[in-house]
Amino acid sequence: xxxxxxxxxxxxxxxxxxxxxxxxxxxxxxxxxxxxxxxxxxxxxxxxxxxxxxxxxxxxxxxxxxx
Numbered sequence: 001x002x003x004x005x006x007x008x009x010x011x012x013x014x015x016x017x018x019x020x021x022x023x024x025x026x027x028x029x030x031x032x033x034x035x036x037x038x039x040x041x042x043x044x045x046x047x048x049x050x051x052x053x054x055x056x057x058x059x060x061x062x063x064x065x066x067x
Contacts, residue, residue, distance in 0.1 A: 005065040008045035
């Protein structure tokens with residue numbers, strides 16, 4: 001696990017059907033401390049500009065911190 005990756009910023013959102021609601025902006029560490037809810041999505045820490053952001057699942061975010 002890379003400590004630097006844990007302090008990167010992500011935006012967390014909740015997806016219900018085709019509607020996405022913003023939860024908040026937080027560090028990767030804080031995002032992974034949230035409950036494991038399948039409908040949560042996370043912006044990619046290295047590509048987090050909202051309009052073209054790549055969304056990750058919790059498993060993908062956990063894999064990111066190990067890379």
